[in-house]
Amino acid sequence: MKVVQVAIPIPLRKQFNYQVPEELPNILSLKVGMRVLVPFSNKKLVGIVCDLDASTDVDETKLKSIEAILDEFPVLSSHLLVLGVWLADYYLHPLGETLFSMLPAKLRKHEKLTELNQTYLKIAENVERKDALLSLRRAKKQLALFRALFDHSLSLSEAKSEYSTQTVKALEEKKLIEYEERIAPKNEWQHALSIERAFDANVEQAIAISTINKCSTYATFLLEGVTGSGKTEVYLQVIEAVLKKRQQVLILVPEIGLTPQTADRFQRRFGEIVAMMHSGLSDSQRLCVWHQARRGDVGIVIGTRSSVFLPFENLGMIIVDEEHDDSFKQQDGLRYHARDLAVFRAVKLNIPLILGSATPSLESLHNANTQKYHHLTLSNRAGNASLPSQHLLNITGQQLQCGIAQGILDKMAIQLAEGNQVLIFVNRRGFAPSLICHQCGHVETCVGCESPFTMHKIAGNLQCHRCGNQRYIPHKCSQCGNTDLSTEGQGTEQVEGFLSAYFSNYSCVRIDSDSTRSKARLNEILESINNNKHQILIGTQILSKGHHFPNVTLGLVLNLDALLFSEDFRAAEKMGQLITQLSGRAGRANKQGEVWLQTHQPQHPLVQDLVNNGFMSFSRSLLEERRAANLPPFSFQALLRAESQHLDRVLEFLNYAKSMLAQFINAKVIGPLPCVMEKKQGRLRYQLVIQSDHRGYLLSIMQQALIELDNHKLSSRIRWLVDMQPQDFS
Numbered sequence: 001m002k003v004v005q006v007a008i009p010i011p012l013r014k015q016f017n018y019q020v021p022e023e024l025p026n027i028l029s030l031k032v033g034m035r036v037l038v039p040f041s042n043k044k045l046v047g048i049v050c051d052l053d054a055s056t057d058v059d060e061t062k063l064k065s066i067e068a069i070l071d072e073f074p075v076l077s078s079h080l081l082v083l084g085v086w087l088a089d090y091y092l093h094p095l096g097e098t099l100f101s102m103l104p105a106k107l108r109k110h111e112k113l114t115e116l117n118q119t120y121l122k123i124a125e126n127v128e129r130k131d132a133l134l135s136l137r138r139a140k141k142q143l144a145l146f147r148a149l150f151d152h153s154l155s156l157s158e159a160k161s162e163y164s165t166q167t168v169k170a171l172e173e174k175k176l177i178e179y180e181e182r183i184a185p186k187n188e189w190q191h192a193l194s195i196e197r198a199f200d201a202n203v204e205q206a207i208a209i210s211t212i213n214k215c216s217t218y219a220t221f222l223l224e225g226v227t228g229s230g231k232t233e234v235y236l237q238v239i240e241a242v243l244k245k246r247q248q249v250l251i252l253v254p255e256i257g258l259t260p261q262t263a264d265r266f267q268r269r270f271g272e273i274v275a276m277m278h279s280g281l282s283d284s285q286r287l288c289v290w291h292q293a294r295r296g297d298v299g300i301v302i303g304t305r306s307s308v309f310l311p312f313e314n315l316g317m318i319i320v321d322e323e324h325d326d327s328f329k330q331q332d333g334l335r336y337h338a339r340d341l342a343v344f345r346a347v348k349l350n351i352p353l354i355l356g357s358a359t360p361s362l363e364s365l366h367n368a369n370t371q372k373y374h375h376l377t378l379s380n381r382a383g384n385a386s387l388p389s390q391h392l393l394n395i396t397g398q399q400l401q402c403g404i405a406q407g408i409l410d411k412m413a414i415q416l417a418e419g420n421q422v423l424i425f426v427n428r429r430g431f432a433p434s435l436i437c438h439q440c441g442h443v444e445t446c447v448g449c450e451s452p453f454t455m456h457k458i459a460g461n462l463q464c465h466r467c468g469n470q471r472y473i474p475h476k477c478s479q480c481g482n483t484d485l486s487t488e489g490q491g492t493e494q495v496e497g498f499l500s501a502y503f504s505n506y507s508c509v510r511i512d513s514d515s516t517r518s519k520a521r522l523n524e525i526l527e528s529i530n531n532n533k534h535q536i537l538i539g540t541q542i543l544s545k546g547h548h549f550p551n552v553t554l555g556l557v558l559n560l561d562a563l564l565f566s567e568d569f570r571a572a573e574k575m576g577q578l579i580t581q582l583s584g585r586a587g588r589a590n591k592q593g594e595v596w597l598q599t600h601q602p603q604h605p606l607v608q609d610l611v612n613n614g615f616m617s618f619s620r621s622l623l624e625e626r627r628a629a630n631l632p633p634f635s636f637q638a639l640l641r642a643e644s645q646h647l648d649r650v651l652e653f654l655n656y657a658k659s660m661l662a663q664f665i666n667a668k669v670i671g672p673l674p675c676v677m678e679k680k681q682g683r684l685r686y687q688l689v690i691q692s693d694h695r696g697y698l699l700s701i702m703q704q705a706l707i708e709l710d711n712h713k714l715s716s717r718i719r720w721l722v723d724m725q726p727q728d729f730s
């Protein structure tokens with residue numbers, strides 16, 4: 001009897017054996033990596049076969065049987081299965097859940113996997129052609145389509161583009177044609193490849209390009225290029241060589257960075273060979289890209305984090321653009337970092353990988369310093385543009401209007417009068433970060449999170465930015481009943497309102513997650529900015545994400561201090577990246593740019609270093625600080641977080657974990673300490689940080705600890721999770 005091992009998407013760290021009944025149809029085609037339907041504790045679940053020949057100790061006749069084979073071919077190739085097993089180990093996540101996280105949503109369900117189908121039109125059976133031709137003699141277009149179908153059937157999309165949807169519909173209604181599903185023919189993207197070079201590379205670009213082009217096996221290149229230095233141009237030129245070898249390219253971009261402009265740029269250079277993969281697509285569209293990549297129907301896929309799991313027919317290069325971006329790290333479920341996976345895939349496929357950024361992560365810089373990565377730099381802006389100048393503005397004791405100093409308002413007036421755009425970064429969305437009673441000082445607070453509500457004027461409510469809880473704006477203080485309530489601090493809405501009134505001849509636009517709920521809306525806004533419909537751009541960190549705003553000449557950071565003070569040891573790194581990327585939006589064309597940072601701490605040494613010496617120098621100083629403190633990337637961390645309404649349970653669980661981990665002498669255990677958000681939705685949140693100088697050691701002690709923790713009596717009564725190489729301690 002045949003017994004196979006199946007990984008099931010449940011939170012258990014084990015796989016299960018099933019019999020394969022002889023009578024199952026298509027039993028001979030069963031392969032590793034295919035999905036099967038299996039019974040599992042009174043339910044039917046979809047699992048993935050991960051071993052075809054599972055030796056088993058239990059009585060085979062007692063094993064349950066596979067009920068159906070769902071696929072015609074494996075949904076996970078052997079390369080991706082190896083990746084999945086590595087992932088599950090590396091992030092200490094159950095294999096079944098891991099493998100399913102790698103699939104497009106449609107394939108996580110029962111849906112059968114068949115080859116990519118296409119709808120075709122053909123002449124309906126039993127149609128008397130002569131009669132039909134006669135009946136169509138007055139409808140020229142319909143006649144033409146009908147005639148064309150004499151010779152050969154047409155795909156529905158071809159028919160619609162050539163003859164219009166109405167024509168197709170008309171023939172359908174007359175019952176003269178019918179539809180047929182067929183396997184889509186392979187699209188030879190290589191035929192659509194055309195190369196339109198825009199300009200010649202400058203010296204630094206040329207060095208980077210030729211260094212990368214010389215390499216056809218695995219190597220990771222860290223391309224550190226200041227903002228606007230032409231990193232994308234380097235990508236374009238090295239991709240050219242890969243495409244000419246008939247190999248495909250995967251480009252990973254941050255969630256918000258994937259705009260139609262990005263795709264356009266690649267499309268214009270190489271022709272219609274580009275597919276995009278992002279959260280704005282429907283499940284069917286995502287499955288279609290999955291097929292296209294797998295079949296080799298497209299040459300380039302540009303996508304966000306989860307695209308790192310796409311199958312490819314013949315992948316020749318991976319690029320991670322803005323490699324420092326937080327959105328590459330998944331923050332729930334399987335907490336993977338797409339950059340780490342990109343490295344793993346490149347090694348296994350023996351292909352080059354490029355990590356590009358103006359503000360590389362300290363992890364990648366460290367890898368470049370220790371020669372694990374090749375370091376390439378672009379130190380100047382491309383073309384005629386130069387980097388903007390950065391200035392600190394001490395606002396201590398200054399009169400501010402809506403948080404803005406008069407000197408800045410005057411500078412704005414000058415730039416606006418010259419027809420330029422200005423950009424203002426505000427670190428908080430909404431109208432104001434808190435609502436306070438003028439009488440008793442009470443702050444309106446979300447009870448579940450013990451955190452101040454943010455006031456949203458446009459939505460007309462108070463919102464908790466931790467849990468999403470909403471409330472009407474009260475007319476009087478919930479504590480003392482006084483009606484004199486006032487707001488404290490500024491959010492994007494308030495700054496927008498103030499500047500619209502102050503500069504009433506110009507148009508303001510707000511770019512934050514409230515105003516850009518849909519991807520289409522963000523694209524619309526970006527387009528109207530580039531068409532100069534708006535002159536004053538106000539936004540949160542979305543503004544810093546790789547956009548090209550050639551008319552921005554003045555940038556303002558309203559409150560630098562809010563970025564400086566945080567318990568997270570990466571706060572300084574993130575502040576430097578944000579400020580540098582924001583500044584990078586200014587002065588990108590022929591006009592010189594200028595950026596002002598308002599602060600009460602102008603003498604802060606980190607800020608001084610960043611402003612006077614730039615990110616390259618600043619990041620090297622940070623790296624030295626990390627070395628001295630033995631923090632990542634000089635050591636490795638794991639996070640164990642526990643949450644419950646009962647503090648005693650949380651502490652008992654974490655203290656148990658601590659006592660267990662304390663026996664391993666080469667690791668340090670810090671905590672239990674409250675998370676930055678100590679309370680969220682009524683649950684108390686605490687964590688342990690486990691740190692070691694050796695990644696392998698850390699992994700193995702965490703593996704041992706997990707076995708004990710899974711069996712702990714509180715394990716199923718509280719929420720808890722492990723995050724390897726955590727990025728976020730909130």
Ligand SMILES: Nc1ncnc2c1ncn2[C@@H]1O[C@H](COP(=O)(O)OP(=O)(O)OP(=O)(O)O)[C@@H](O)[C@H]1O
Binds near residue numbers: 199232584
């Ligand atoms: N060799 C070159 N000669 C002239 N112009 C160039 C050259 N390379 C790039 N450019 C232009 O410079 C601008 C910035 O280039 P690009 O967008 O590639 O920079 P980037 O480093 O990717 O930018 P960022 O990281 O800031 O988004 C673009 O308008 C591009 O067309």
Ligand SMILES: [Zn+2]
Binds near residue numbers: 447450464466468681
């Ligand atoms: Zn809340």
